[in-house]
Amino acid sequence: MFVNKTALVAVEGSSYHFDKPYSYLLCDDLDEKAQPGMRVLVPFGNGNKGRQGIIVGFGSYEGEHELKQVISIIDDAPLISEEHIALAQWIKEQCFCTLYEALKLMLPAGLNLIISIEYSLSKDLTEQEYVCLSGTEQRLVNILKQSSKPLEKNILLELFGEKITSKLISSLKEKNIIIENNSIDDKKSESSVTMIRLCTTTEQTEELLAAVKGITSKQKKVLKSMLEFGAATIKEVCYFTGVTPAVIKGLIKKEILEQYEKRIFRAPYNNAANTAVNELVLSQTQQLAYENLLNHYKAGKASASLLFGITGSGKTSVFMKLIENVLNDNKSIIVLVPEISLTPQAVQRFYSRFGNKVAVLHSGLSVGERLDEWERINEGYASIVVGTRSAVFAPCKNLGLIIIDEEQEYTYKSEFSPRYHARDIARFRCAKNNALLLLASATPSIETFYAAQSGKYGLERLDERYGTANLPQVVMADMKNEFQNGNTTILSDYLLNEIKNNIQEKRQSILLMNRRGFNTFISCGECGEVINCPNCSIPMTYHSANGRLMCHYCGYSTEIPTKCPNCESHHIKYSGAGTQKIEQTITELLPDAKVLRMDMDTTANKFSHEKILTKFENEHYDILIGTQMVAKGLDFPNVTLVGVLSADQMLFMNDFRAYERTFSLLTQVIGRSGRGIHEGRAVIQTGCPENILLRFAAEQDYDAFYNNEIKMRKILLYPPFCDICEIYFSGISESDVLNAAKVFHSMLLEEMQNHKKMPLRILGPTPAAILKINNRYRYKIILKCKNNKAFRGIISSLLIAYYKEKMSKKVFVSVDINPLSSI
DNA sequence: AGCACGCCGACT
DNA sequence: GTCGGCGTGCTC
Secondary structure (H helix, E strand, O other): OOOEEEEEEEEEOOHHHHHHOOOEOHHHHHHHHOOOOEEEEEEOOOEEEEEEEEEEEEEEEEEOOOEEOOOOOOOOOOOOOHHHHHHHHHHHHHHHHHHHHHHHHOOOOOOOEEEEEEEEEEOOOOHHHHHOOHHHHHHHHHHHHHHHEEEEHHHHHHHHOOOOOOOHHHHHHHHEEEEEEEEEEOOOOOOOOEEEEEOOOOOOOHHHHOOOOOOOOHHHHHHHHHHHHHHEEEEHHHHHHHHHHHHHHHHHHHOEEEEEEEEEOOOOOOOOOOOOOOOOOOOOHHHHHHHHHHHHHHOOOEEEEEEEEOOOOOHHHHHHHHHHHHHHHOOOEEOOOOHHOOOOOHHHHHHHHHHEEEEEOOOOOHHHHHHHHHHHHHHOOOOEEEOOOHHHOOOOOOOEEEEEEEOOHHHHHHOOOOOOEHHHHHHHHHHHHOOEEEEEEEEHHHHHHHHHHHOOOOOEEOOOOOOOOOOOEEEEEEHHHHHOOOOOOOOOOHHHHHHHHHHOOOOOEEEOOOOOOOOEEEEEEEEEEEEEEEOOOOOOOOOOOOOOOEOOOOOOOOOOOOOOOOOOOOOOOEEOOOOHHHHHHHHHHHHOOOOOEEEEOOOOOOOHHHHHHHHHHHOOOOOOEOEEEEEEEEOOOOEEEEEEOOOOOOHHHOOOOOOHHHHHHHHHHHOOOOOOOOOOOOEEEEOOOOHHHHHHHOOOOOHHHHHHHHHHHHHOOOOOOOOOEEEEEEEEHHHHHHHHHHHHHHHHHHHHOOOOOOOOOEEEEEEEEEEOOOOEEEEEEEEEEEEOOOHHHHHHHHHHHHHHHHHHOOEEEEEEEEOOOOO
């Protein structure tokens, strides 16, 4: 029996079913240094391989076996506060992940240590000792002798040339000739991309390249595009030529191409110090909302409020006023925005008002920039954090306010494990800090509005647009009528006329096409065979940029077949109204209009959508056609017409949130119209103008929409009247996956015998919406439940039991509570 | 997951 | 008689 003071460590790479804080001993000098939130290096598992971990606390250990010791402490100061450690423990319990995975969310990206094993000679060998060794042992010792520093395992392996058996190592270790150590490589490196270009020695003319001997047709294709591009990433070249990276590697080997590293550099925001900003003038309604929110904040108790303001009502001004107050109390603020609205203009608003007190955190920053911002927050230099989802973990001290703008956006829910929702994290942090959580939206999620209606959240409304602007007039265009009248284009006569008028008046128009249904896919005109991705169970999408078929799920790409793979017919048909086709149609109908297109093709590289938007604003384009991205957050005063090309596809998605999403998207895009001094108009094209949701959207009547929706949710039992827990199974073999799901299902049924009073409905197992992605089959079990501790306890114990089954090696399981995107 | 221990077949 | 196959069980 041993009793000792120990460090409790969350260890990286443990799996859910054996995850817990592990106890380690600290030698005296480490004990002095150790604090919760520091990273440590610990031996783990049978082989005592070095792993990194994070100290989450201290304890004492009484148990059967002897404890291991912490090898070293990596950080001089804690990276994670006690508050965040508590948060991580909560996330583990909520999201069914390991403690380390939860803690990792709180570390700045790019702090990844690489731990490896390295070997060195323990001493200079005497001649006698040396001759006693076997031939292979001598070779290994020679290699180590030649190196001035210890050699990492893979490097040693490479130099040795053949397989190094563990026996060889352990025999040398036993003889005390070599020593094994853990090496820590602190990879704080800048993120960079690998670029390729033609070797500088290569004459850069096409003739010469064509003359290069022994070149395959695929390599030729690559070279041709390299002549065109100059330099590009491997990924880009693969995209445009359809070759695999192997072809490019071959060319590098032949020394025709060379690769080099280019730092990813995000044009940083101009941290302009406080420029003269005018005093915010609030309208009467804004002022009222602001005062009420301020009172909630001043009460100094944890609380949450919904700021429900129609598009253009000036929610941001209310934020700014509140932030000023919180700042005066020396407290910090987190402002979360959806990725798409984190434009330089939006960030600039914060900089110009609050100067370098602002830190920005989002995925577009380079690793180094993110680390800098993280440190500025951690050390208290920046007390306002503006960022996307993960910024909710910002290391702010003394939080006073968290704002979540466009709170209904699905990007606030992590699509990877741990599948947390930023709103839940924000609630937790506000509770711990007695802070105010402010959710803002023009179309709040049903769950949030329900909470506000039932008094759980405060509710402030901004029912009118700021200034003189009014909400746009909305008209529905019946596409069935259009079709009967002989109009087979995607543009109704009504909308076409409106656009013409708008151009005449020198105003701008925005046309929205939601992606679904506007993708072009390819099928056989004879037998109807659709060209599917070989790895996924969905049709391939035609991309006009490279003239190839692409799979949006696994990245597979292929040339357009000349004949049907099924019946060999040459009658290949392009279906769906592709984005390009729409542009073409519009140019044909309106030959004089200046049209700009914004979609996957034109925004292939990051932040190009910002450039497109600036272009649209400054260069007098008449029409902007685009996907969802044109709907969010743009503020162009000269836009007075918005057209929704087809509202139908997203209405009939097999998802209980389809109506909510459609309403939100339509409201947002309609809200782009008439934000300046001129009246706005909007046209919704649909085949079913009588649809009740479209009517609510056209009338911009959130309350009517909400009342209808909440009724349906209650009758059909959906959130907020229950929680949804989805359990996913995925694996290579479909029968294995289905079988695993069935086994889990029966385990669940059996367990529920002990909890007969717990409310639960089990649906499935059923195939996931897309059965196969990347050659992995996917099934799911859906539970309608009450997400409480007892329920999560059951799921947790079932997961642990499942991991002990043999099949868990072949079929992965993951749990998502209240998913937003149905996978 | 990743590693060591342990029990059976193929082989010098 | 030994090398190495992978089934099984554990991780402070």
